[in-house]
Amino acid sequence: LTLEQHVYEPLDSLVIDTLMETIAARYPLASDFGSREPMRRATKYGAFALPGMDQDFIPATDEEIKVYQNDTYPNWLEACREYLATLHARKLAQTHAPLFQFALSNTGLRPAKSVLIEFIAQGAIEVIPPPYKDDDDPEPEPITLPAVPAAPAGRWVSSHMRAISDIQRLFEMHQSSFGHKPMRPPMISPLHLQKPRREDDQFYYKPKRPQHPGASFALECNQWRHGGEPEPFLGEVHLLGEASSGEGAITCRVQAENLSTPMTLTIPTSLQVRRLSLDDDAQALVDSLQ
Helix, strand or coil: CEEEEEEECCCCHHHHHHHHHHHHHHCCCCCCCCCCCCEEECCEECCEECCCCCEEEECCCHHHHHHHHHHHHHHHHHHHHHHHHCHHHHHHHCCCCCEEEEEECCCCCCCEEEEEEEEEEEECEEEECCCCCCCCCCCCCCCCCCCCCCCCCCEEEEHHHHHHHHHHHHHHHHHHHCCCCCCCCCCCCCCCCCCCCCCCCCCEEECCCCCCCECEEEEEEEEECCCCCCEEEEEEEEECCCCCEEEEEEEEEEECCCCCCCEEEEEEEEEEEEEECCHHHHHHHHHCCC
16 A cells, blocks of 8 residues: 655745735735715616615725724735745645545354454554544635735715614613613523444444554444445554654454454555645635635
């Protein structure tokens, strides 16, 4: 079994400086903040004005412009630089380690009892089960630079909605002046989580699912049904220490109460680290910036 592990080189500081110059040139600090005068316009349906549906233009305030110039835009540039500087770590976090797989089934004439399946690493490699992923787990965030911040340019609001907003703000101020807080949805206490019941014909990690690579890991099953389709058993392969390559073997050993002799299969395994440049990926991120 010949495997390859991808790792990513950090971007050179000169490359990051060049990319940041490109970002600043393409998306400079804005100087146009829209009209500075409030105004009102009628909302029309075709050629007809809709009564009571006027819109008010609220110009950007001096404070909004100051925050954009002194905080929002500089912080965005700094966030882009930090993102590029840690791009290799972000890519690595979304890169799966190489996997081994054994397809196993009980081909006997009766169920196997008290089954123990072990995966044992030998030589310069270690093993660990693949990461657990629940169907409800969120998808990993896409690798993309922080979005370009919009400069304040004022906004149009419906006059009646603005009035409702003003009334709501006054109402909350009135409540707070009398020591009342705005109503919030009630907090729902989480249900008590019970330990799930183990099924006799399912495999479970023994004693528990490992969190770090090691010399072996094992699964157990009270009663392995016979005559079924082969089941895939997977694991990740890692190198010992900081080596860039290593050779060894992975042994799968199956034991059972009613199996007189353990069944074993050993696969010679080699793992090579391949270091990849992210220069092109970083340039693509800058080109796709919005």
